[in-house]
Every structure is written in C-alpha cells, then in structure tokens.
Amino acid sequence: MVQISIDSAAGAIHFSRMNSVFESRWLPVLLLTCSNIFMTFAWYGHLKFKDKPLLLVILASWGIAFFEYLLMVPANRWGNSVYSATQLKIIQEIVTLTVFVVFAIFYLHEKFRWNHLAAFGCILAAVVFATWPKE
Numbered sequence: 001m002v003q004i005s006i007d008s009a010a011g012a013i014h015f016s017r018m019n020s021v022f023e024s025r026w027l028p029v030l031l032l033t034c035s036n037i038f039m040t041f042a043w044y045g046h047l048k049f050k051d052k053p054l055l056l057v058i059l060a061s062w063g064i065a066f067f068e069y070l071l072m073v074p075a076n077r078w079g080n081s082v083y084s085a086t087q088l089k090i091i092q093e094i095v096t097l098t099v100f101v102v103f104a105i106f107y108l109h110e111k112f113r114w115n116h117l118a119a120f121g122c123i124l125a126a127v128v129f130a131t132w133p134k135e
Helices: 027-048 054-079 085-106 114-130
Strands: 004-007 012-015
Touching: 027 054, 027 085, 054 085, 085 114
Parallel strands: none
Antiparallel strands: 004 012
C-alpha cells in the first residue's frame, strides 16, 4: 500500500515505495494510452470544426490537454520505476501513433494506406530495440 507523508516545512508530499500495481509494466502503457486519447482530441479534434473561431478551439484544446497531463505525468513518474526515460518516450510514440491511426480512421474518416503501415512497422521496431533486455 502507498503511504503518504506531508513535509510542511518543505511544502512537499512524499509517497512511500510504490506497491506492485504501480510497479507494473502495463500501468504506464495504460495511462499513456488514455493520455494520448485526450492529446489526440486536443490536437486534432477541432479539424471537424473549422468554422469555429481559432481562439475558441485553442481554449478547448487547452482544456482537453489538462486531462492529458493528469494521466501523462503519473504514467512517466510511475513508469520510470520499470522503464528508462528513453524507453518511456519510445513507448509513448508507438502509443501515440496507434491512438492517432484509430482516431484518423474512425473520427476524421481518413484512409489508412500501405506506406502508413510500413512507417508504423519501423516505429514498432524502434520500441522493440529500445526495450530489448540489457543482457
């Protein structure tokens, strides 16, 4: 179980060693996936609303991005207990592309072409190489 202590002198909150849920290799991936769903809508969702004022879509995107950060920061913090920062970044990129492909096909109604698949395969290979065991 996670224990929380508050250091009022330093104005900090300290968490004890994370339990097995937070040390899971899958929790960061799940959080990154959820975070990227918010990110994708923040960055690209407004493309269906080109008639809306730019300032309005910027503010809406910032509002959506807030929820992305609520998930992304813990994903990276907890994920760094089982992955290096480089591994997390590369995993995040494959998650981003996976989420975007689904978004582009089903929300923006774009066609997925063979060269998109080839590029996706190259990035997937990067994930494999980056997470390859050290030994």
